């Protein structure tokens with residue numbers, strides 16, 4: 393994704409890659425040379441904003457996915473969240489969150505189901521079963 397851009401989910405987002413490392417789905421920034429090559433002809437780091445699950449975006453899931461270099465809003469002031477779940481059922485399986493800024497996953501509502509999912513950090517809020 394390009395710098396400071398993101399996705400708004402109002403419905404279901406299903407991202408299902410395959411198990412092998414090279415067959416995973418990668419959400420990352422255009423500046424990440426590790427995936428997709430050097431597409432911006434620069435070696436600087438940049439971040440996309442976030443994936444926001446609006447309320448009732450149920451049946452969403454990530455499986456065999458990497459989520460990298462997210463979390464930074466374009467105004468620099470809005471909350472820094474790579475994944476923002478608002479009262480939605482979102483499942484994570486075999487997901488790694490890497491090099492994100494701010495919250496990896498920010499939850500308003502029930503905790504997401506997490507299976508074999510690795511974080512550098514997690515700060516769920518109002519996450520109650």
Ligand SMILES: [Ca+2]
Pocket residue numbers: 422423424425429430431432433434435436
């Ligand atoms: Ca680059």
